[in-house]
Amino acid sequence: MNYENSNIEPFCRAGNCGYQIKDHVGCTDGSGDCMPVSLLDAEESGFHDGSLIAATSAIKDILANIPADVNGRTLSFLNTRMGTLLAWVEHGHDAWEGAVTAKDDDATIAAALKLKNVTFADAAQAN
């Protein structure tokens, strides 16, 4: 199966991309919680010092060496309240009936993404 990712631009990069999870992950209209992987370079500054510039370079090298997905999916950072997951995503889909999205609670999202060792931010707020 080959996924159609030709419409990542401008839809996903405009911050309109949201993850949806069934047994696989796709994106649909959302608030930027599915962010196609792109790590930015910047001039050295007080908030982006030499250590962070070196780390950025190392992370970019690691990401660049990930073999392309045989199914044509692309890498995204899935941003949750618990943290960020790197995932292969089918971009540019309509909303899937019954899919888990960022609007669901943390426990539901954690289960759908098979997250390990996470603390539920919304559960902490309830206490």
Ligand SMILES: [Zn+2]
């Ligand atoms: Zn997308």
